[in-house]
Amino acid sequence: MDETLLSARGLSLSFGPVTALADVDAELWPGEVLAIVGESGSGKTTLLNVLSGRVAADAGVVWYRDPAGRLQDVHAMPAPALRALHRSDWGFVHQNPRDNLRMNVSAGGNVGERLMAQGARHYGRIREEASAWLQQVEIDPSRMDDMPRTFSGGMLQRLQIARTLVTHPRLVFMDEPTGGLDVSVQARLLDLIRTLVARLGIAVVLVTHDLAVARLLAQRVMVMQRGRVVEQGLTDQVLDDPQHPYTQLLVSSVLQA
Amino acid sequence: MIGYNFAYLDEQTKRMIRRALLKAVAIPGHQVPFGSREMPLPYGWGTGGIQVTAAVLGRQDVLKVIDQGADDTTNAVSIRRFFARTAGVATTTHTAEATVIQTRHRIPEQALREDQIIVYQVPQPEPLSKLEPSRAETRRMHALAEYGPMHVKLYEDITRYGHIAISYDYPVMVNGRYLMSPSPIPAFDNPKLDMMPALQLFGAGREKRIYAIPPYTEVRSLDFDDHPFRATRAPHACGLCGATDSYLDEVVTDDRGGRLFVCSDTDHCETRRAAGHVGEQAMAAE
Amino acid sequence: MLQARGLAKHFTLHLRGGVRLDVLRDVDLEVRAGECVALAGPSGAGKSTLLRALYGNYRVDGGEIRIRHEGAMVDIASAAPREVVAVRARTLGYVSQFLRVVPRVSALDIVAEAVREASPEEARARAAALLRRLNIPTRLHALPPATFSGGEQQRVNLARGFIGDHPVLLLDEPTASLDGANRDIVVEMIGAAKARGVAIVGIFHDTAVRDAVADRLLHVNPLQDAA
Numbered sequence: 001m002d003e004t005l006l007s008a009r010g011l012s013l014s015f016g017p018v019t020a021l022a023d024v025d026a027e028l029w030p031g032e033v034l035a036i037v038g039e040s041g042s043g044k045t046t047l048l049n050v051l052s053g054r055v056a057a058d059a060g061v062v063w064y065r066d067p068a069g070r071l072q073d074v075h076a077m078p079a080p081a082l083r084a085l086h087r088s089d090w091g092f093v094h095q096n097p098r099d100n101l102r103m104n105v106s107a108g109g110n111v112g113e114r115l116m117a118q119g120a121r122h123y124g125r126i127r128e129e130a131s132a133w134l135q136q137v138e139i140d141p142s143r144m145d146d147m148p149r150t151f152s153g154g155m156l157q158r159l160q161i162a163r164t165l166v167t168h169p170r171l172v173f174m175d176e177p178t179g180g181l182d183v184s185v186q187a188r189l190l191d192l193i194r195t196l197v198a199r200l201g202i203a204v205v206l207v208t209h210d211l212a213v214a215r216l217l218a219q220r221v222m223v224m225q226r227g228r229v230v231e232q233g234l235t236d237q238v239l240d241d242p243q244h245p246y247t248q249l250l251v252s253s254v255l256q257a
Numbered sequence: 258m259i260g261y262n263f264a265y266l267d268e269q270t271k272r273m274i275r276r277a278l279l280k281a282v283a284i285p286g287h288q289v290p291f292g293s294r295e296m297p298l299p300y301g302w303g304t305g306g307i308q309v310t311a312a313v314l315g316r317q318d319v320l321k322v323i324d325q326g327a328d329d330t331t332n333a334v335s336i337r338r339f340f341a342r343t344a345g346v347a348t349t350t351h352t353a354e355a356t357v358i359q360t361r362h363r364i365p366e367q368a369l370r371e372d373q374i375i376v377y378q379v380p381q382p383e384p385l386s387k388l389e390p391s392r393a394e395t396r397r398m399h400a401l402a403e404y405g406p407m408h409v410k411l412y413e414d415i416t417r418y419g420h421i422a423i424s425y426d427y428p429v430m431v432n433g434r435y436l437m438s439p440s441p442i443p444a445f446d447n448p449k450l451d452m453m454p455a456l457q458l459f460g461a462g463r464e465k466r467i468y469a470i471p472p473y474t475e476v477r478s479l480d481f482d483d484h485p486f487r488a489t490r491a492p493h494a495c496g497l498c499g500a501t502d503s504y505l506d507e508v509v510t511d512d513r514g515g516r517l518f519v520c521s522d523t524d525h526c527e528t529r530r531a532a533g534h535v536g537e538q539a540m541a542a543e
Numbered sequence: 544m545l546q547a548r549g550l551a552k553h554f555t556l557h558l559r560g561g562v563r564l565d566v567l568r569d570v571d572l573e574v575r576a577g578e579c580v581a582l583a584g585p586s587g588a589g590k591s592t593l594l595r596a597l598y599g600n601y602r603v604d605g606g607e608i609r610i611r612h613e614g615a616m617v618d619i620a621s622a623a624p625r626e627v628v629a630v631r632a633r634t635l636g637y638v639s640q641f642l643r644v645v646p647r648v649s650a651l652d653i654v655a656e657a658v659r660e661a662s663p664e665e666a667r668a669r670a671a672a673l674l675r676r677l678n679i680p681t682r683l684h685a686l687p688p689a690t691f692s693g694g695e696q697q698r699v700n701l702a703r704g705f706i707g708d709h710p711v712l713l714l715d716e717p718t719a720s721l722d723g724a725n726r727d728i729v730v731e732m733i734g735a736a737k738a739r740g741v742a743i744v745g746i747f748h749d750t751a752v753r754d755a756v757a758d759r760l761l762h763v764n765p766l767q768d769a770a
Contacts, residue, residue, distance in 0.1 A: 029625055080401045087405075102409070106416055109409045116412065117405025123415055123481040145416050187646030194645075216645065220624045234599060234624040241601040245557035252558060 003065060005030045005171060005203050011050055011060035013227075020046040021057065022227040030170065031201040035208060035218035035235065037250070043227040044207045045175055051205060052092060052173045053082050067170070087117050091164035091172040095179045097156040100163065101148050107134065107159055108144035114167045133162040137192060154185035158192065165196065172197075174206045178213055190216055211254055215239055223247045264311040264344040270294055274312035274467070278458060281469035286431025287399070288382050293465040303336055303361055304462030306378035310359045313374055313458070314340065319347045321355035326363040326504070326521035333361075350524050362425070364446040366503050366525040369455035371472060377440040379461040382468060384428045384438040404436050407479060415484050424489075430477045431470055439476075445488045445504045450476040493518040496538030498529035544611050544711050544742035545597070547572040550620075551605035552589070552596055565766045566592045570606070572744070572761055576710070579733065579743040581757035588765040590746045594713050596620075597744060598637045599627040610635060610711055633659065636709030640716045642688060642700040650674065650691070651684040654702045673702045678725055693720040705732055712736060714745035718752050730755045 006028040013021040020043045028034050036044040049055035051062055053074040062074040067089060074082070086092065094100045101110050111130040112120070120126050131141040137158035139151075148156055157177065164172060177193065178186040194217055197204055208214055214221050215235055222232040223246065231244040242248045262268065270292075277291040296304040314320065320340050324333040328350040336359060337348050349355050352365040359376040369375060385395040388406045398404070407428055414422045421427075427444040431437045439450055440459060450457065450470065457470040470476060478486040491505045496517045503525055505518040517538055520526035530539070550570040556562045566589040574580050582590040595601040597608055599619045608619040612634040619627060619635075631637075645653060651670050658666035674684055677698040683691065688699050697720050704712065714733075718726045726749065733756045737743065747753035753760075 032625060079397075083401055083403065087403075102406075105409055105413055108416065109412050112412055113405050113409050116408040117403065121408075121480075121482050123412065124483050126412065126481075191645065191647045219628050233602075234627055236600050237602055237624075240595070241554075243555070243602065248557050 003030075003069075004028060004063075005032075006051065006062065006064050006205070008051055008062045009060055011047070011057045011062070013046060013050060013055070013057045013059075019043075019227040021050065021060075024060070024224075024227070024229055026051065026222065026229075028171070028203055028205060030203055032220065033197060033204040033206060033218040035206045035214035035221045036224060037208060037211060037214050037221055038224035039209060039250075041226075042224040044209075044224050046227075047224065048173055048175055048205060048207045052086075052090065053077070054092075064171075087114055088167050089170055091167075091169040093157075093160055093164055093172060093174040093177045095176040097148075097153075097160040100160050101156065103148050106145045106147060107139065107151070110148065110159060111162050111166050114163065118167060129166065130162075133166050134159075136165075136196065137162040138188075152185075153181055154189060157181065157189055161193065161196070165200070165202070168200065169202065171203045171205070174204060176208055177206070178208075178210070193217060211239055211251065223250065261343050263316070264314045264340060264346075265297075266294065266308065266311045270308075271312040274308055277467045278309065278312065278469060281458070281467050282456070282471050284435070285470050285474050286429075286435030286437040286468060288466040288468045290465055291467050293462050296462065297339075298335070300463040301380065302332060303359070303378040305460030305464075305467075306359050306361070306376050306462075307336060307339070307460075308462060309376045309458050309460035309467065310336075310340065310357060311344075313376070314344055314346060314357060316344075316346065318356045319349050319354055321349050321352060321358045321524075322360075323358065323363060323365070323522075323524075324361045325506070326365075326525075327523045329523060351528070352522075352524050362441045362443075363504070363521060364442055364449045366520070366522045367528075368449075369453060371454040373455040375453075375455050375457050377442075377457065377459045379438065379440045379459045379466070380463070381426075382438055382459065382461040382464050382466040384426075384436050399435060402434065404430075407436060408481075411479060411481065411484075415481070421480065421484060421486070427486075428479050430479060432474050433477075436479075437468065437470075437476075443504055444478070444486075445490050447476075447478045447486070448488055452476075491518055494536060495520045495526060495529075496536045498526045498534045498539070499536040500526070500529055500534070544576050545572070545574040545744065546609045546616075547597065547606065548609075549606035550593070550596060550603050550608070552592055552601060552603050567596070567603075567763075568766055570763070572597075574711070574742040574744055576740040576742050577737050578758050579737055579745065579756050580759050580761055581753050582744065582746050582763050583753075583760045584763035585765060588763045590763050591715060593763060594637075594715050594744065594746060598635065598713055599631070600637075634709055635711045635713070636704050636707050637713045638701055638704030638715065638717050640697075640719060642696040642703075645687075646689070647687055649685045650679065650688045650699050653688065653699060654706055657703045657707045659707055670702065670706060673706055674699070677702055677728060694722065694725065697721060698725060701729060701732075705736065708739075708741075710740070711742045712744075714743060714747075716746050716748055718747065718749055726752060 004027045008026040011021045011024040036047055038044045050057045056075055064072045064074050066072050108130040111133050112126040115126050131144055134141045139155055139158055178189050218235045221235045221238045222229050225246045231238055231247045239251055242251050273292055277289045281289045296307055322333045322337040324330040340346055341348050352367040357374045361378045383395055389395050411421050425443045426438055426441040427447050429437050429439055452473050454472050456472055459468045480486040494501045497519050500520055503520045506521040508517045508519055510517050548571050550567050552567040553563055553565040584590055596603050603620045609616045612630045617630055654670035655666040658669055679698055688696050701717055718729050730752055
């Protein structure tokens, strides 16, 4: 527990004249949920993509401690190793589940894919596992052979989560996982993510513009503005006692229900 | 034939194709791009196979050409005549006599030998093409041996139909490394690919790809432990030669629902009949 | 168990032109195991701010807050966030005035989640027992408390705070919206916790409750207005 799972130093990235990341450091410990908050354009999704090795930074380094305890420079890893990492030890939950799911493959096949990619070759056991995961994300296993296009938005998002978690990743990146969903559906999904993450001890880097989501899921939060981390710390401390003007603005802009 | 080089293609082109073939043999199952030439027949008629055959053919070779197992269909007859005229090589319909066999959609029933080469005509060399439309992405998948989606397809088949519903062009793993399309041969023929003593060459003219399986290479049909691959055939005996272990074609014989199952490999059937085997239909006709 | 020295806290309101509000200055506090210290002073004097600072919810600008956590002293004021998370998980409990409702989670699970080192079944059994003791009828246990009355929510909150059995407990107006009978139960629970050696810091609006549970008072005095 005393070693970071992921640590980044001095990440910088510009798109032409636009600074997406400016000298960003980040650390994540095993089993910890870190929220990255900020408005659109603050660089939070870019940071997520750089941390997960999907986008290269202009400067800086991202270290990941693999299951064998070795430190891996994420951006220097050979493509096969990085892709293997994304298929097994890591997961990525997209805002739009259609970006991740195969819409012309049954729910069970979607969940089973990562298992098959890892070499699972027993149809019956793949189905058992898929069925168990559908139950975990509160999808009736009798829907296992149905196509995702017959699912609601909330179900699709839960299906994406099952598909991601089936290989028991240690680290999951989430990009606005509750964005674009109805409020009641959001609540259910948040509760599900919260429960699964706590039970499985998964470390999560969560990008959200919704401070309530950060408060519910994350122990720590990083506030980003124009590519910089302006404030970070314990989630409740940052949200209840914000120090930076920008954080105070964000917190005070939230509607109280 | 005057005005043409031996076997139609110029020597530079043949060399280019042979270099691609050597690379293909060195990396079993891997698709090698090559500069496919315009041939005097349309794509889909075996332009890839013809170019490979032209590149490997020597003056002493004996050529056999089959289409769906038959030596006497238009495509087979045309290609056989093409090489008889442009290369002047001997041709045969007997599998045992041939040194080079060009085929569309079948492997002869008679086991091939080390001194034979079989050339397959391939319409679509990419086994992942139906799952992943991007060429760049399928190349990456091959490079990283990411074949999960192919198994997802098999999984979906079992889920939907109770079995793997691929009756031809059944995907295989070559030498434990590359996923390969065996060309549209029936799944029945897949076991013949494995550890075959003959050299197997595959040519796709329109898609400009060549690949190969060297002799005695392991070729496994994809499957699941609890749904193993099974080579299936129509559950009949050949109406002409009585064979019960060959791949059969169904022939409609009249407009009253009459039909006949006969060996798709015409040479195999004729050889058996010459040896005295008689099927039910042939018996009834006598 | 808890030792705070020279605490100082001010708020800078950037949205109001950078107005600076000084709330705490030079606050010292020490609480031993089994002792209950009540914070006293007029409203707005900074009692809640002090309590939140002790919990690490508010950042202090000066001083230290040392808490005995698994045999060692940890300074909440300077500890890394994840150390604070660990201290809160195992040592430092907090009962706020209001329950922060988690959508869709039942009252029973809200309490059971706070049970430490027990199987899920045992955690639920203990949670149910404590909720019943606080007069939350069993028929409500399976419901999310969002629709509960203020008093019911407060009692769910108390159950959640007490069930973790933390060695140090911070109570912010725990009996504010409770009737007499329930107030007495809470007084009883605080007494039992003290007997187990729990160190408690609390804000008790109700002087009867305060007199019943507090061993000492710490007066928190309002500072002069913005300097």
